[in-house]
Amino acid sequence: MKPAKFDYVSPSTVEAAVEALVASNGEGKVLAGGQSLLPLLNFRMARPTILVDLNGIEGLSYIEDRGDRIAIGALTRHRELEHSPLIASKLPVMSAAMRHVAHLAIRNRGTIGGSLSHADPAAELPMLATFYDAKILVQGPSGRRTIGPEEFFVDALTNCLEPEEIVVEVEFPVLEQDGWAFEEVARRFGDFALASIAVSVLHGPSGLEAAHVAVMGVADTPRRLKEAEQALVAMELDDRTPDRFSEVVVSQVSPNGDLHASADYRRHLLGQLAKRALQTALATKG
Numbered sequence: 116m117k118p119a120k121f122d123y124v125s126p127s128t129v130e131a132a133v134e135a136l137v138a139s140n141g142e143g144k145v146l147a148g149g150q151s152l153l154p155l156l157n158f159r160m161a162r163p164t165i166l167v168d169l170n171g172i173e174g175l176s177y178i179e180d181r182g183d184r185i186a187i188g189a190l191t192r193h194r195e196l197e198h199s200p201l202i203a204s205k206l207p208v209m210s211a212a213m214r215h216v217a218h219l220a221i222r223n224r225g226t227i228g229g230s231l232s233h234a235d236p237a238a239e240l241p242m243l244a245t246f247y248d249a250k251i252l253v254q255g256p257s258g259r260r261t262i263g264p265e266e267f268f269v270d271a272l273t274n275c276l277e278p279e280e281i282v283v284e285v286e287f288p289v290l291e292q293d294g295w296a297f298e299e300v301a302r303r304f305g306d307f308a309l310a311s312i313a314v315s316v317l318h319g320p321s322g323l324e325a326a327h328v329a330v331m332g333v334a335d336t337p338r339r340l341k342e343a344e345q346a347l348v349a350m351e352l353d354d355r356t357p358d359r360f361s362e363v364v365v366s367q368v369s370p371n372g373d374l375h376a377s378a379d380y381r382r383h384l385l386g387q388l389a390k391r392a393l394q395t396a397l398a399t400k401g
């Protein structure tokens with residue numbers, strides 16, 4: 116199918132883009148990489164009266180080292196994240212996850228702002244924002260505000276943005292960690308995940324001092340599993356720790372079944388991935 120008729124503007128500033136969205140009375144849509152929006156337009160599942168193209172705005176594509184945080188401009192493409200040495204050294208879990216995002220052609224165009232805004236529950240960047248507890252900076256008619264992932268991801272394919280608001284930057288804290296892993300299973304490499312988990316650990320003098328755990332594909336939004344993190348830190352480290360961790364992770368989720376996998380299969384898969392991820396995270400200490 117072809118999209119319904121729409122107008123098109125290509126502003127050169129974020130302020131002008133916001134003005135165009137305000138003028139559209141909630142009927143406008145932002146265009147970034149177009150990898151999720153254009154299929155929706157073609158199937159007429161979205162019928163905006165105007166597309167506000169962000170690609171003509173300079174200064175929205177960057178990866179910036181801010182010491183204990185890495186700031187990423189909203190128009191930064193997936194492929195730039197995948198190949199960035201800075202991301203590899205400061206945000207290694209993101210670096211490992213990016214090659215699982217779709218296929219090369221899509222990674223060449225898709226953007227971090229578009230991926231977060233699209234809010235697919237099985238997409239890597241929303242999960243990474245949740246894992247790292249990123250700060251999502253958005254700009255609207257009354258200025259800028261910062262939103263955390265738990266507030267931003269409301270439901271499957273639903274974010275908390277007002278219709279006139281645009282994501283301009285995402286800031287990721289650099290985690291203190293000495294072991295990490297990212298595990299994912301999809302029906303075919305590059306498809307959306309059936310289930311996935313990210314784990315990082317920091318060893319202390321006796322056992323673990325801190326842990327981060329996030330999952331996707333097993334709920335309507337990506338989820339940080341804080342109870343599993345606390346349980347992991349409290350565990351004695353021995354051969355059975357990965358099994359015990361896996362049980363805690365599985366007890367924290369209630370996935371739905373769908374066309375791609377039953378709820379039971381997703382839960383089982385996540386348990387296996389949790390075990391494998393923790394084994395890797397503990398083994399990569401160094």
Ligand SMILES: Cc1cc2nc3c(=O)[nH]c(=O)nc-3n(C[C@H](O)[C@H](O)[C@H](O)COP(=O)(O)OP(=O)(O)OC[C@H]3O[C@@H](n4cnc5c(N)ncnc54)[C@H](O)[C@@H]3O)c2cc1C
Nearest residue numbers: 145147148149150151152217225226228229232238239282
């Ligand atoms: C076949 C296929 C397979 C895919 N597989 C995966 C996968 O495995 N993992 C994965 O993570 N993704 C996958 N994707 C999605 C891909 O990563 C997209 O690039 C991404 O979801 C959307 O980014 P985009 O820049 O293309 O956004 P667009 O398509 O341009 O926009 C998506 C939505 O976000 C809004 N938007 C865009 N930018 C902003 C902004 N800065 N502020 C506010 N709203 C904004 C748009 O209005 C639209 O509603 C796949 C896509 C396809 C077509």
